[in-house]
Amino acid sequence: MLYLELLFQGIVQGSIYALIALGLTLVYGLLRILHVAHAALFTLGGYLGVIITNATGSLALATVISMVVVGFVGMAVYKLAYEPLLSKPPFIALIASIALFIASEEIFRIIFGPYGLSYTTPPLQGYFVLFDGFFLKHGEALVIVLSVVMLAALGWFSTKTRLGVSWRATVTDPDMASAFGINTQNVRYMNFFIGSALAAAAGVLVALLNNLVEPSMGSVASYKALAIIVLGGLGSIRGTLIAAMAIGIIESFGTIYIGHLLDRDALAFAFLIVVLMLRPQGLLGAK
């Protein structure tokens, strides 16, 4: 039973990683940029979630508003920070992105204070007992449900709608897509909107599980998500999902059984290095 619970905890963590890392994969697939500042959008999503829930009392409303607002902020980040750097070597955009992330952590601290914020009446406290001895927290159930719903919606959007198909075509082959008359500029905006909105949703969910948002909340996400998309094969959406789940599950079991030898981050990166030595292109990367 314990193993099953640990597996489940790994999937919960993996779902959160997946929601964050998907946006990164989308950006990488289109622009070949390691978008570290994505983690700042995750933090912003968490802050908006807590602030709006506390003001209106509705977590659902807060989630939607947070996703939309952060989606637009993501578009602005592209326009102001990345677009002028696209012709430069890739590490320029990487350093710019890191700089943006460092600055935004400080902006959160200066505006909202160093202590962080919590829900005044935390929603969804409690648990189901699914079967003998298997406990499922309400918050964790929501993480799983919301992740599945969003990924399914994304799948539907990218295969069944006109806009979605042109988006997918552009991510796969930008030159070909523009030759077919797709406006790649709009696709890039949409890309950042979707990726950032997913990160915001992850931020709201993490805020719910921890009942805490703080300025440094994105610090782990900033590098862990990079590891996940690299592990998945850079630009592969399926690879990213598998890598997110793998890292989540490894961390879950590792924390309990080898936590005194290697901490969580070191475990994840040890796995990453081993995989890359065997498969330099990542789990599902094209050679």
Place this chain on the structure above:
Amino acid sequence: MTLRTTLLAATIGLGSMVSPGFAENIKIGFNVPLTGFAAADGKSALGGAELAVEQINGAGGINGDMLELIVYDDQASPKESVPIAQKLIERDDVVAGVSGSYSGATRAAAGIFQEAGIPYISAFAIHPDITRAGDYVFRTSFVGEVQGRAGAKLVGESLGLKKAVIVTLQNDFGKSLASGFKEVAGDYGIQVIGEYEYSIKDRQFGPIVSKIRADNPDVIYATGYFFTAGPLVNQLRAAGITTTVIGQEGYDSQNYINIAGAAAEGTIITTSLDRDSSATETQDFIAAFEKRSGHKSDMVAASAHTAIKVLAAALQSSGAMGGEALRDAISATDLTASTGRITFNQLGEVQKSVQVQIVKDGEWRHHSVIDDTALLAPPTE
């Protein structure tokens, strides 16, 4: 262009900082993390230190001379604290230094103060080597091991709980607390049935929560700060685990209760600030701090407040003399401050009783006091 303007701004800033201020002020250096990951504790510590200076100056200063706090942000990093210590000593000509920072930064700066023969007091950093820098370095709070031992006595003797799980924060603070706890756990009949570690960046404890339910202990000894312990206890209770949680001074903040919410009820911690103390010093501090800052007091603020008060009392008795005279005056301290009665042993470590607090109706309240001189003996060399 951008670079030139920044450089220009930097030069102007430096110029205005080195210009002589009020010549008769007695300057005290204060290194504290105001930006970066430790900014939350730094802000509280600065509030406590500033309050102490205001109170002393309001009461006439040191024989009529005003105290002046020279504050630098060290980002809790030894890389910053070493040059800051040099600057405080050389440029600002401070009579003594106080650290409102964490262990690494404090340990590195302590060596510089010792070399210069300027007294230095660590307000709440727990690294055992800090006072070993030499005879000019003092600490007004517990080392981690002492508090860990107090935790074991609380669990095994006062509460009579025997089957313990330890959740250890992977840094100097968490590790030294856990080692103190384990060192004497056997003496109080405590059996440690599991120990799990987490990093200071972790906020999600799902796997540990599941494992603790499977272990089914009588008590959880969890080391951490309010921003890790708040989510941990919240997640334990949300999963239906009602086992008693024992924490330490890192929990000691109203923020812990805000984060853990209703789940915080019943959490018991070892710390150095007693909210229900009858001592006027403590009551005055709690009231004055809340009035000044607009939020509840915490251990970090009280510790910084205490360190400044100790220094001021020593300055009073040394006749505002620094150096050796001030060092001897600090060694001879016997003062009741906001965190209790302060006396130092030959290493410069404080010997005092441990306060036990419990969360009741969303507030930290008095639970008990652990006063066992042998158990709480700080290191002497």
Place this chain on the structure above:
Amino acid sequence: MAYEITLVTTMAISILFALSLNFITGFCGQISLGHAAFMGVGAYTSAIMMKADIPFLLTIPAAAILAGILGLLVGFASLRVRHDFLAITTMGVVFLFVGIVRQQEFLGGEIGISGIRGSSFGRLGFMAICLGLAGAFAAFSLLIKRSWMGYVFDSIADNEDVSRILGIDVSKYKLIAFVVGTSAAGIAGALYAQHFRFVGPDSFGFVESITVLAMVIVGGIGSVWGVAVAAAFLSVMPLLFQFVNDFKILAYGALLFAMMRWAPDGLAGIVARSMKKLRGRS
């Protein structure tokens, strides 16, 4: 004077550290997000040897050799992965390094190593040693840059596949770059341990690795004097910026971003462009 000596020593160590990364990233084009791990190896090596009463000067070559050995291992790994995969692998190295160090009792675990004995040179003499080593490595870098090897590095940085077709043993040169760069980082680590007299696992993590990469890129990737100037300035920037207390890190982030946005070729690029303008005018 002690304050100025401390500042100059800090600058010299940062210059050596940044130039050591410049050798790998700037010369040979191999991006590293984990360079602080090698400084950490050097710092811990020197700290432990100092504790065992070994003369400071002997700890420097030992630090260089151990860091270089780890560098060689990572260099071999770098032959397997390329570009962004390499960047994230090196990032993994630094997380693994910190994760392992913090659990080793003989390295002081979480507590680190403190009370490191001072060298027999005094603070002024030590400053001279740091300046000497930084200067020597800068001169060495310039020498290499202008040599045949420098051209080979350029070619690999520019296009690995073309270099291979030209008959260059790409693997060999990459390994050379890694070993030289990481050994120098190990020396910087030995100096760090002696300078701050304290080493702990958090001193050599991901943040430090990013900080040193920022120095290289702000200076102008590949430019020896540009990187040296940027390292000197950025290493003492938090101290210079004390007057803006609350906005210090924000200012650093903003400066770094502005640099990337408007002058991505760094200080070296800015100077080169202004020189051109001046010459054009005259």
